[in-house]
Structures are given as C-alpha cells and as structure tokens.
Amino acid sequence: MIRLQYTIPFMLSVAVTATVSAAGRDYISIVGSSTVYPFATVVAEQFGRSSGMKTPKVESTGSGGGMKLFCTGVGVEHPDITNSSRRMKASEFKKCQANGVTGIIEVKIGYDGIVLANSKQSPQVNVSRKDIYLALAKEIPDPSGAERPVPNPHKTWKDVNPSLPANKIEVLGPPPTSGTRDAFVELAMEGGCKTFGWIKAMKKQDKKNYKSVCHTIREDGAFIEVGENDNLIVQKLLANPKALGVFGFSFLDQNADRIQGSLVDNKEPTFENIADGSYPVSRPLYFYVKKAHVGVIPGVKEFLAEFTSDKAWGDEGYLSDKGLIPMPEQERGKFAYDVRALNILSSL
Amino acid sequence: MMKTAAKIQASLKKRYAAERRFRSYGLVSVAIGLAALLLLFISIIANGYTAFQQTYLKLDVQFDEAIIDPKGTRDPQTLARADYGKLIKKTMRERFPDVKNRRDKRKLYKLVSPGAVFSIQGMVRKDPRLIGTTQTVWVPADDDVDMLIKGYINRDDPESARRLKDKEIAWIDAFAATGSMEKRFNKTFFTAGDSREPELAGIWGAVVGSFYTLLVTLVLSFPVGVAAAVYLQEFAPRNRWTDLIEVNINNLAAVPSIVFGLLGLSVFLNFMALPRSAPLVGGLVLSLMTLPTVIIASRASLQSVPPSIREGALGMGASQMQMVAHHVLPLAMPGMLTGTIIGMSRALGESAPLLMIGMVAFIVNAPEGPLDPSTVLPVQIYLWADTPERAFVERTSAATLVLLGFLVVMNGAAVWLRTRFEQRW
Numbered sequence: 001m002i003r004l005q006y007t008i009p010f011m012l013s014v015a016v017t018a019t020v021s022a023a024g025r026d027y028i029s030i031v032g033s034s035t036v037y038p039f040a041t042v043v044a045e046q047f048g049r050s051s052g053m054k055t056p057k058v059e060s061t062g063s064g065g066g067m068k069l070f071c072t073g074v075g076v077e078h079p080d081i082t083n084s085s086r087r088m089k090a091s092e093f094k095k096c097q098a099n100g101v102t103g104i105i106e107v108k109i110g111y112d113g114i115v116l117a118n119s120k121q122s123p124q125v126n127v128s129r130k131d132i133y134l135a136l137a138k139e140i141p142d143p144s145g146a147e148r149p150v151p152n153p154h155k156t157w158k159d160v161n162p163s164l165p166a167n168k169i170e171v172l173g174p175p176p177t178s179g180t181r182d183a184f185v186e187l188a189m190e191g192g193c194k195t196f197g198w199i200k201a202m203k204k205q206d207k208k209n210y211k212s213v214c215h216t217i218r219e220d221g222a223f224i225e226v227g228e229n230d231n232l233i234v235q236k237l238l239a240n241p242k243a244l245g246v247f248g249f250s251f252l253d254q255n256a257d258r259i260q261g262s263l264v265d266n267k268e269p270t271f272e273n274i275a276d277g278s279y280p281v282s283r284p285l286y287f288y289v290k291k292a293h294v295g296v297i298p299g300v301k302e303f304l305a306e307f308t309s310d311k312a313w314g315d316e317g318y319l320s321d322k323g324l325i326p327m328p329e330q331e332r333g334k335f336a337y338d339v340r341a342l343n344i345l346s347s348l
Numbered sequence: 349m350m351k352t353a354a355k356i357q358a359s360l361k362k363r364y365a366a367e368r369r370f371r372s373y374g375l376v377s378v379a380i381g382l383a384a385l386l387l388l389f390i391s392i393i394a395n396g397y398t399a400f401q402q403t404y405l406k407l408d409v410q411f412d413e414a415i416i417d418p419k420g421t422r423d424p425q426t427l428a429r430a431d432y433g434k435l436i437k438k439t440m441r442e443r444f445p446d447v448k449n450r451r452d453k454r455k456l457y458k459l460v461s462p463g464a465v466f467s468i469q470g471m472v473r474k475d476p477r478l479i480g481t482t483q484t485v486w487v488p489a490d491d492d493v494d495m496l497i498k499g500y501i502n503r504d505d506p507e508s509a510r511r512l513k514d515k516e517i518a519w520i521d522a523f524a525a526t527g528s529m530e531k532r533f534n535k536t537f538f539t540a541g542d543s544r545e546p547e548l549a550g551i552w553g554a555v556v557g558s559f560y561t562l563l564v565t566l567v568l569s570f571p572v573g574v575a576a577a578v579y580l581q582e583f584a585p586r587n588r589w590t591d592l593i594e595v596n597i598n599n600l601a602a603v604p605s606i607v608f609g610l611l612g613l614s615v616f617l618n619f620m621a622l623p624r625s626a627p628l629v630g631g632l633v634l635s636l637m638t639l640p641t642v643i644i645a646s647r648a649s650l651q652s653v654p655p656s657i658r659e660g661a662l663g664m665g666a667s668q669m670q671m672v673a674h675h676v677l678p679l680a681m682p683g684m685l686t687g688t689i690i691g692m693s694r695a696l697g698e699s700a701p702l703l704m705i706g707m708v709a710f711i712v713n714a715p716e717g718p719l720d721p722s723t724v725l726p727v728q729i730y731l732w733a734d735t736p737e738r739a740f741v742e743r744t745s746a747a748t749l750v751l752l753g754f755l756v757v758m759n760g761a762a763v764w765l766r767t768r769f770e771q772r773w
Contacts, residue, residue, distance in 0.1 A: 027721070029624070031706075038735065041710040042544045048712055049466055052428065055712035057625060057721045060731070077621060120509070229734050231741070254736040257502065257509040316454065318462075322544070323736065 025076045028056035028299055032066025032083030035112060035179050035248060036285050039324050040083050046318065047306045053299040056081075063179045070288060071096035080293040080300055084286045085112070085179035093348045103291030103344045107304070107335050109313055111325040113249035113274035113282040114184050115261040116171075119241040125157075125262035127164065129280060132264070133192025134160045135169050136223050138216040147198040152218050169222040172233045173246035180230075183283040184246050188264070190214045191280060234259060249274060249282075250323025274325045282325070291344055308336040392752070396745025399537060402547055403489040403497045405460060406528035407439045409468060410482045422476050432465045432472070433457075436487075444519060455516055459523075461488040463536075463548040488536070489529070491546040491739035493520055497531065500738060511738075537746065541712045542728065546739030549732070551747050553714040557627055557707075557722030558696060558754075564631020564718055565638060565695050570688050572635075573642030574677075577684070580643070581650040582672050601640035608637045609701030617705060624706035625721035633701045638691035645687020649680040682769035689762040693755050699726035725751045 030040055037060040048055025061069065063084040070082035071092060088106070096104060116132070118125060127135075134140050135157065139149035157164035174181045193214035194200045203210045217223045226233050230247040234255050237245045244262065249269060252261050261269035265280050273279040287307075294300045306312060313319050315326050326332070337343075413420065415438075416430040437457050441447070447456050464487035471485070472478055492511050495501045497520075507514055523529040540550030584590045612633035616622045622629050653676050661671040702708065708727050715722035723731070725747065732744040 029721075034734075037710070038544065044710060045544050045712055058710035059625065059706050060708055060710075061706075077623070230736070231733060248736075250736045254511070254738055256511070257505050321458075 026298055027054035028081065028297055028303055029079040030056050030058045030081040030083065030287075031061045031069045031079040032059075032081075032287070033063040033085040033179050033285070034060045035063075035085040036083035036109070036287065038250065038322055039109065039285070039319050040081075040287065042318060042322055043303070043307045043312055046312070047299070047303050051299065051302055051306075053302065056299070056303060058083075063182075067092045070290070071099055071101055073099045074101055074290060074292045076297070078290075080297050081287055081289050081303075084288065085283065086182065087284070087286060088288060088345075088348060090348045093345070101290060101292075103342075105289040105291055105339060105342060106345050107287050107289065107308065107339055108327065108331070109285050109287060109307065109324065110319065110327050111274055111282050112285055112323075113269050113279055113325065114180060114187065114246065115249055115252045115269040115281070116188075116244050116246055116264060117237065117252055117259045117261045117269075118244050119237050120258055120260050121241040123165070124260050125164070125244065126266065127157075127161070127262055128265050129188050129192035130195045131157075131161045131164065131192070132188045133190075133195075133214075136171060136217055137189060137193070137213070138218040139213055141196050141199065149213050152220075152222075154222075167242045170224065170240070170243040171222065171246060172224050172226045172236055172243055173217075174230075174233075175225045175227060180246070180248055184281065185215050185217065187281045187283065189217070248323070249325070253323045271320075271325060285324070288345075289339075291342055294342060304339050308332075308339050389752075392745045392748050396742055396747075396749050398498050399742040399746035400534050401498075401531045402534040402536065403494040404486045404530055404532050405489045405493075405523055406530075407436065407443075407460070407464075407485050407487055408482055409435050409439050409485050411435065411472065411479045412438070413480045416472060416479050417476075422479075424473070427472055427476060428469070430469075430472075432468045435468060436460055436464055444522070452515065455513070456519060459490055459493055459516065459519060461490050461547045462545055463488055463543075486532070488547045491737060492516075494547060495739055496520060497529070498742075500742075537743070541714050542710055542723070542731070543712065544710075544735075544737075546737050546743055549740070549743060551725065551728060551750060553711055554723050554725045554728035554747075555750075556714040557630075557711075558724040560627035560715060560718045560722065561630040561634060561724050562692055562696060564628055565635040566688070566692060568631065569635035569638045569642050569691065573639050573688070574646050574684055576639075577643045577646030577650060578672060578677065581647050582676065583668070597640050597643055601644060604700075605637055605698055606700040606704070608633050609704030611636065612701060613704045623719055623721075625709050625711070625723075626719050627707075627715060627722050627724075628718040629705050630702050630707050630724065631718065633705060634695040634698060637698065637701065638688075638695050641691035641694065642684070642688050645690070646680070646684040649683025649687065650676060652683065653679045679771060682765050686762045686766045689758055689765070693758040693762075696724075696754060696758065697726055697751065699724070699730055702727055725754070 028044075030044065032040075037058060041058045044056040044058050047053070059066075059079075063086055066079075066082035066084065067088065069079050072078050088104075093104070096102075116125070116127065134152075135154055137152055140152050140154075142148050142150045143153070154160050154169060156166050156168055158166040160169070173184065176182075194203075199210065199213060202213070224243075226236060226245075230251045233245040233247050234251055237243055237259055245259075249261075249271075252259060252269065253271075263269075267273050267279045269279050269281075274282045289300065289304065294304075309317075310332075311317055313324070313326055313332060315329075317326065320326055327335070412435060415434050416432070417423075417426050419426070437453075440456050440460065441453070444456060447453055464485075467487055468485065471483070489497075492501070496503075496512055496517065501510060501512055503510075503517060512520070520529070536548060537550045539552050540548060541553030543549040580590065580593065612629060616629045616632055617624060622632075657675050657679065658671055661675045662668075666674065699708075702724060706721075707723050708731065709721060709723060710731070711721050711723055713720075729744055729747045729751065732740045732747065
C-alpha cells in the first residue's frame with residue numbers, strides 16, 4: 001500500500017527546489033524563420049563546439065513570429081537575434097523602435113532559391129513565370145483579351161500554354177504562414193502577373209486590387225497546401241509523378257536523385273544560376289541582431305564573427321554545403337564590415 | 349404447439365447465421381485495428397532500424413606535435429584551440445596520395461564527419477601524452493557515406509543524380525576493401541543532443557527534457573488532481589455548483605491541446621514572465637492538460653470503493669478525514685495511479701502545446717534543470733522530420749521507436765499496477 005502522507009510532501013519539495021529561479025542568461029537566444037533555421041543551427045552548433053561557450057538556442061517560429069518576439073523589448077527575457085526569410089518591414093521596424101529596440105544590426109547571409117520540381121519519372125518541365133501565374137492564380141486576365149480579371153478557367157498545363165503537356169494542374173506547396181509561400185507568390189506569381197501591361201499599370205492606382213489579383217492563389221484544388229514540411233512534399237511528388245511541388249533549393253539539392261527542378265524562364269535552378277541571379281525565383285535571407293545585447297549576453301560578438309566568416313558563409317563554406325547560396329564576395333565584405341563595426345539600421 | 353416449434357426450428361439457422369455474422373463484424377474490426385497498428389510498426393521499424401548503426405572509418409592519425417602544440421607547453425588552452433582538422437586532413441591525404449586537385453581534396457576530407465575533429469580533440473585533452481604518437485582511431489563517417497553503405501544511395505543512378513560521385517565512391521570502396529570501415533552500434537544516437545550533422549545527432553537532450561517536463565507535470569497534476577477528486581467525491585455537497593464544476597472538468601478533458609499552449613503563452617510567458625523553452629513551463633502547460641484526466645480517473649476510482657468501507661470506518665469512530673486518508677484513499681490509489689500514468693503518457697507524446705512556448709528549438713546541450721532551455725522527444729521528431737538531410741529520415745523513425753518504447757513501458761506499468769493492486773468487490 002502506498003504511504004500517501006509521505007509522497008505528497010516529497011513531491012512538493014521537489015516542486016519547490018525545481019522552481020528556484022535563475023537570473024540572467026548565458027546562452028544566445030535566436031528565433032525566426034524556418035527557412036533560415038537550417039543555416040542558423042549549423043552556425044550555432046559550430047560556434048558551440050569550437051568556442052567552448054554554450055550552444056545558442058535556435059527556435060523555429062517563422063519570420064513574422066520571430067520579428068514579433070524580437071521587437072517586444074530589450075533584456076534577457078527577449079531574444080537576441082531573429083532570422084528572417086525576407087527583409088524587415090517598415091511597420092516592424094517602427095514597432096521595434098517604439099519598444100526600445102533601437103539599435104538593430106541587419107545582416108544578409110545569402111540567397112535561397114525556390115524551386116518548382118517534379119519526380120524524375122516524368123519529363124522535366126519548362127515554364128515561364130507567366131505560365132506559373134496563369135496556372136495558379138485565383139483570378140487571371142480574361143483570356144479573350146478584355147482587361148478584367150476572371151476566375152481561373154485553366155484545368156491543364158496545356159490550357160495555360162500549348163507547348164506544355166496536357167497534365168492536370170496539380171501543385172503542392174506550403175501554406176500562407178510560410179515564408180517560402182510569401183516569396184513564391186512575390187517572385188514567381190507577381191513576376192508573371194506584371195507581364196500584363198494593364199495589371200502593372202494598376203499597381204500605381206489601386207495597389208490593393210493589384211495585390212489581390214497578383215498574389216491570390218487559387219483555392220479550387222489545383223494548388224494543394226501540404227503544411228510546412230518540405231520532406232512531405234518531396235514524398236508526395238514521388239507518389240504522384242504528374243504533380244509539381246514548391247519548396248526550398250536545399251531540399252532539391254538533397255534529393256537530386258529522385259526529383260528534378262523545373263526550368264523557370266529557361267533557367268534551371270542550379271547553385272550557379274541562383275548565385276549569379278539569373279534564376280528568377282530566389283530571395284535573400286537575413287538575420288537581425290540587437291546591439292544592446294552585444295557584450296551583455298555572452299558570445300553574441302563571437303557568434304556574429306563565426307556567422308560572417310568565410311569558413312561559414314563563403315563560397316566554399318559549410319553553409320553552402322547545406323544549400324545556402326553565398327553572396328558575391330563584395331557584398332559579403334560589406335555586411336561583415338557592418339557587423340564588425342556594429343553599424344545599426346537607421347531606417348527602412 | 350407444433351407450429352411454434354417448427355417456426356423456431358425454421359428460424360434457428362437464420363439466428364445462428366446472424367450470431368456468426370455479428371461476431372465476425374467484431375473480429376473484422378479488431379483485425380483492422382491490429383493491421384493498422386502492425387502497418388505503423390512495420391513502416392517505422394523498417395525505416396528506423398538502420399539508424400541504430402552508424403558507419404565508422406578507421407584512420408591512423410599521427411598526433412603531430414608541430415600542429416597541435418608547436419611550442420611544447422601542453423597548455424590546456426593551446427590544446428583546446430589547436431587545429432585538429434589538419435591532422436585528419438593530413439591522414440586522408442596520406443591515405444590517398446594521388447588526390448591532388450583542390451576540389452577533389454575537399455571532397456575527400458568530407459568523407460569524414462565534422463565530429464571526428466571533436467573526438468580527436470577529446471582524446472588529446474584527456475591524455476596529452478598521445479601527442480607525437482600515431483594512433484588508430486575509429487571516427488564516424490559522413491552521413492552521405494553512411495547512406496551509401498546502408499543502400500539509400502543507389503550506385504546505379506547516373507552520376508549527376510547522386511550525392512556521391514564516382515570518385516568518392518571509389519575512395520569509400522578503398523576504405524571498405526582494407527577493412528577500415530565498419531558499421532557499429534550508434535551510441536551517439538542515445539548519448540548526444542541534437543545536431544545538424546545526422547551522424548552526430550542524438551536524442552539524449554530530448555529525453556532529459558521530456559524527463560524534466562514530465563516530472564513537473566507529475567508533481568503538479570497528481571497531488572492537485574487527487575485532492576480535487578477527493579473533495580468532489582467525498583466532501584462536496586451535490587448542488588448546482590458542483591454539477592457545473594463537473595461538466596467543466598469533463599469539457600476540459602476534451603479541449604484540443606494546442607489551446608493549452610496558447611494559454612501557457614499568454615499566462616506563463618507573457619504575464620508571469622517565466623523563461624521561454626523551459627521544461628518548467630512545458631510541465632505547467634501539460635499538467636493543465638492532464639489534470640482533467642487525472643481528476644476523472646481518480647473520481648472513478650474513489651467511486652468504486654464500496655460504501656461499506658466508509659461506513660465501517662465512520663462506525664469505528666474515525667473522523668471524515670481519517671476515513672478518507674486511512675481507508676478510502678489507499679484502496680483507490682492503484683486506480684488513481686493508473687489514471688495518472690495514462691495521463692502522463694499522453695503528455696509525453698504531446699508536441700502541439702509546446703510549439704507555442706518555444707520548445708520547438710534547436711538545442712544541443714541537454715538541460716541541467718527544469719529552467720534550462722530544452723525540447724522533448726515528440727518535438728525532436730517533428731524537427732528532424734523537417735530537415736533536408738536524407739539521413740535524418742531514418743533517425744526520425746528511430747526516435748519515434750524510442751518514444752513508442754517509453755509509451756509501451758508506461759502503459760505497461762499502468763496495466764501492471766491495475767492487475768497487481770486493484771481490489772475487486
């Protein structure tokens with residue numbers, strides 16, 4: 001039989017000793033984009049192993065969530081660094097300033113390509129951004145030529161462009177919360193959307209309408225949201241060779257034996273094409289640092305030095321092995337200099 | 349009379365058939381359930397069992413004094429900072445002297461895991477006398493090599509589609525031919541924290557995190573749950589208020605777990621300013637989630653204690669409290685513990701509420717207490733499932749196997765407690 005009168009006090013005493021609070025923080029706290037996560041973690045691990053300091057904690061919260069946490073304030077309870085798969089927005093910058101986060105150092109770390117890929121069992125696809133837009137947008141310009149948006153009537157790729165195969169339009173991609181989706185919409189969809197003169201003209205007059213025409217993905221089943229797991233998309237592509245998938249370049253890089261990237265505007269998504277900017281669907285990746293935390297949280301300066309070293313983000317650094325596309329040397333030099341000098345963002 | 353008997357006789361066959369059909373429905377349902385379970389186990393085991401082995405390479409590393417400690421001071425600082433990567437690179441170059449091209453050399457060095465540097469560093473720090481000698485060291489191979497050996501990279505694919513090119517495969521085969529490569533038990537998987545290199549990644553950090561989280565959950569939800577159940581069952585008057593409380597407890601048990609995470613975010617993190625990513629907060633959130641389960645199970649178990657026991661105790665002059673503490677509670681305890689363990693095993697498998705409070709994070713060091721940042725096992729599985737490296741696929745399954753193992757043990761303990769201690773009246 002269990003002696004209750006002894007178990008309860010014992011458990012309570014455990015609870016009390018467990019809640020003795022620890023002040024301060026002896027590790028770097030990083031939040032932000034799930035796209036930058038695989039790169040930030042590699043640097044964090046390398047830093048932890050080689051510096052003898054504690055390995056930074058890297059949370060995967062998404063770019064927007066990271067900015068929110070980052071801009072909440074200055075102090076040990078707030079993160080030191082936030083990763084982002086897009087540049088900080090002016091509204092976020094303002095919010096940061098309002099909460100006392102005034103010294104923000106911006107660091108661009110490199111580029112990431114977004115690929116449209118399919119299984120190797122099917123032939124490689126060659127599309128233009130215009131094709132992507134016409135296949136996936138909820139509303140497209142009236143095919144008859146009238147300057148008004150109509151619900152997307154296209155069922156197969158052949159409907160979009162006669163040179164494409166007569167396969168059903170079936171694209172697997174991330175949900176709207178994902179930075180990859182944002183970038184895909186902005187770079188591929190909007191890129192195709194802008195090829196229509198009257199829509200481009202609309203941008204100046206009616207920005208809201210322009211955005212809704214260019215940025216809204218169709219919801220009738222042609223675009224299938226698969227969740228923020230790129231591995232899952234890869235597996236579904238293997239199961240369904242007729243479907244296309246949208247995800248980050250590093251997943252294509254790791255699975256090059258099973259899937260192939262589609263050519264976009266006649267450019268193949270290769271390391272070289274993304275690095276020199278000729279592949280159109282690529283975006284820069286960033287992280288932001290609080291200047292006020294440098295010197296307060298141990299290791300921030302050393303971590304920045306590790307991240308901006310050629311050993312990490314250089315042409316042959318370990319980040320490029322993980323699929324990050326390095327910046328040109330001159331650009332790297334500029335950001336490395338800003339980091340060393342702790343130059344802060346003055347405005348956006 | 350005869351007519352009825354004939355009628356019964358005639359319908360008998362039909363009734364037997366209906367009986368058999370009814371049973372077969374049940375049997376088929378059980379079979380479907382078992383098949384689903386079997387499928388789950390087979391797919392996880394088939395994907396995961398290979399992760400318990402890891403390919404190692406044998407290197408004859410010359411611990412060159414000129415590289416490690418050129419001044420010969422044996423100063424621990426110098427030993428810590430030395431470039432041990434150079435030793436490995438040198439060893440690899442000497443092994444394959446005809447590799448001259450810079451690009452090829454880089455590829456050659458990459459056959460060895462980046463973790464090899466740290467194991468050599470560790471050796472030297474432990475025993476500086478190794479400097480100047482040549483030692484045979486087994487170091488983990490890179491994950492790509494491991495994938496080739498385990499058959500996940502197909503040699504017949506065209507070279508452009510393979511992560512390992514013909515040259516690299518030739519080097520690996522040379523290692524294999526001389527017996528300097530073998531698959532060993534993957535101890536790292538059980539002793540290391542998270543890592544971005546699959547061959548260095550382990551579940552220890554997540555296991556410790558799960559332990560602290562569950563400890564907090566247990567310490568909070570068990571006493572509170574039992575006390576609430578005892579009051580509601582033994583002392584509370586039956587009125588509208590207690591009915592309301594009861595309905596709410598039952599409702600809480602059915603609330604999706606993510607909601608508790610949102611609550612944790614706004615109350616424990618934003619309002620009480622507890623640290624993010626800490627097992628303490630995870631435990632608080634999960635104990636909110638398990639409390640209803642514990643209360644409901646505890647009440648059911650109190651209810652099953654026959655009233656004669658209570659009346660007997662009261663009749664002998666025991667006070668209400670004595671009756672409960674000395675007689676009813678001990679008899680109800682096995683049932684309460686069973687309920688608690690089942691609640692805990694649910695908490696162990698939970699990841700959704702922990703997303704909200706920052707436990708979905710890359711954390712290398714195992715936590716040393718409930719305030720250190722940490723993850724838990726299901727979150728580790730979630731994180732690995734989303735990494736690009738192919739070698740993490742098998743590790744994801746292997747970690748799932750470990751989690752399932754813990755769940756089986758906990759549920760087994762619940763069954764054992766029930767059969768061993770439960771009294772039937």
